[in-house]
Amino acid sequence: MTILVEKRSGYRLITLNRPERLNALTLRMGDALYAALGEAEADQSCRAVLLTGAGRGFCAGQDLAAVGEAPLGDILEHYNPLIRKIRALPLPVVCAVNGVAAGAGANLALACDIVLAARSASFVQAFARIGLIPDCGGTWFLPRLVGAARARGLAMLAEPLPAEMAAEWGLIWQAVEDGKLIDEAHVLAARLATQATQGLALTKRALDAAEINDLDRQLDVERDLQAEAGRTADYTEGVRAFLEKRPPVFTGR
Ligand code: T3D
Numbered sequence: 001m002t003i004l005v006e007k008r009s010g011y012r013l014i015t016l017n018r019p020e021r022l023n024a025l026t027l028r029m030g031d032a033l034y035a036a037l038g039e040a041e042a043d044q045s046c047r048a049v050l051l052t053g054a055g056r057g058f059c060a061g062q063d064l065a066a067v068g069e070a071p072l073g074d075i076l077e078h079y080n081p082l083i084r085k086i087r088a089l090p091l092p093v094v095c096a097v098n099g100v101a102a103g104a105g106a107n108l109a110l111a112c113d114i115v116l117a118a119r120s121a122s123f124v125q126a127f128a129r130i131g132l133i134p135d136c137g138g139t140w141f142l143p144r145l146v147g148a149a150r151a152r153g154l155a156m157l158a159e160p161l162p163a164e165m166a167a168e169w170g171l172i173w174q175a176v177e178d179g180k181l182i183d184e185a186h187v188l189a190a191r192l193a194t195q196a197t198q199g200l201a202l203t204k205r206a207l208d209a210a211e212i213n214d215l216d217r218q219l220d221v222e223r224d225l226q227a228e229a230g231r232t233a234d235y236t237e238g239v240r241a242f243l244e245k246r247p248p249v250f251t252g253r
Contacts, residue, residue, distance in 0.1 A: 002029040004054070005036050008186070010193030011048035012040045019055025024063035025104060027070060030078045037085045047197045047252045049089065050189040051112060052096040052182065061103020061126060076135055079104055083137045086111040087208060090201035092192040096185035097163070097172070102126040107136035110145065113204065114188060115172035117163035118181040123171060128158040144211060145171050196234035197252035202226075 004015040014036050016023035040046045053059055062075060069075070086093050086108075095112035102124040109115050109123070117123075125134050125142070134142065134155050142151035146169045154161060163175035176184050192200065202225045209221045229235055234250045241248035 001032075002026070003032040003036050005039070007043075007046075008050075009190065010045070011050060011189045012036075012043070012046050013050045013052070013186075013189075014040070016051075016053040016059050018063075019053075019057070021063060021065075022057030022060035022100060022102075023053040023055070023105065024060040024066075025079070025108075026063050026066050027075065027078045030082055034078075034082050034085055037082075037089060041089055041091065044252075046091065047193040047195075048091055048189045049093045050096060050185055051093060051109075052185065053098050055099070057099040057105075058095075058097045058101040058121065059105025059108055060100065061105045064130070072132075079108075079136050082108070083111045087204070090204075091197065092189075092195075092200050092204075094185055094189045094192065096181055097121045097123075098181060100124065100160070104136040107134065107138040107141060110141040110171070111137055114192075116174050116176050116181060116185050116188070117166060117172055118178040119163050119175050120178050121163045121175075122160035123154075123163075123166050124158060124160045125154045126158050128156055140211075142171075145169075194250060196229075196232065196238060196248075196250045198232045199229045199234060202229050 002018050004017045006013040018024060018029065037049065040049050092114065093112040095109045095115045097109050097115060097117035099118065099121050101109045101121065103126040106123045106125060125138060127134050133139065138155065142154055150169060161171065166172045167175040206221055206225050210218050213221060233253045237250060238248045
């Protein structure tokens with residue numbers, strides 16, 4: 001099984017599982033990951049996803065021994081839906097980058113909502129080393145996360161960016177002690193699973209929309225999505241809990 005799924009209380013742990021190849025992606029593995037995300041979305045009890053890798057790497061990108069599986073552009077017909085799925089998933093997706101994240105593997109991580117990385121992990125836009133361009137959203141994520149100059153350096157030099165520097169640059173949320181990574185990621189996923197799920201899903205939509213909107217248009221987006229958030233039971237509960245001076249009990253509805 002190249003993708004392992006474990007149901008936890010309120011969330012699912014999804015593990016990339018080809019450790020002998022640093023979890024390099026094959027088309028079947030990409031499709032299996034897509035299916036696992038779809039199953040998480042369809043499960044009413046699942047309110048967050050935690051993605052990580054088995055072994056010493058997170059994901060080394062496309063399996064270069066399997067590129068003959070399909071023409072280059074066709075490979076992305078399998079991986080692009082994966083990136084779109086993560087971005088559009090109405091659940092928070094936490095990524096625990098346990099080791100090197102290279103090529104499509106780096107950008108798979110960057111597609112997630114909150115990225116934690118072990119201090120020993122690194123991010124490599126490895127594409128330039130083999131004559132390719134950053135894909136799986138790399139050319140979109142990089143300049144938005146770290147700015148134009150750093151995006152170009154990362155993409156064109158293909159040097160590993162250590163986790164701590166990735167956090168300093170704003171590429172990821174946090175670098176964490178290696179031995180604490182998975183526990184901290186579980187705590188975060190479990191915490192997110194108790195939050196106002198629909199509000200978080202709408203937040204994802206608003207932040208993604210902001211990437212292309214001017215302020216005027218974005219204010220309209222916020223108005224419309226806030227109206228949706230305001231119709232959720234969790235909003236009612238959040239306000240009631242505040243007024244009653246107690247912690248809210250959100251149901252994700
Ligand atoms: O259509 C399209 O658009 C194509 C899509 C492309 C998307 C992409 O992702 S392109 C980029 C592909 N990925 C890479 O170029 C990264 C290749 N890997 C590396 O540069 C290095 O392995 C790492 C920097 C990631 C890690 O280095 P290191 O020294 O820690 O590990 P290693 O010894 O290189 O790798 C360990 C094993 O995993 C090794 O196998 P072995 O020798 O023990 O049998 C290595 O060959 C294998 N491995 C690592 N990455 C890949 C891989 N095997 C296949 N494909 C890989 N991408």
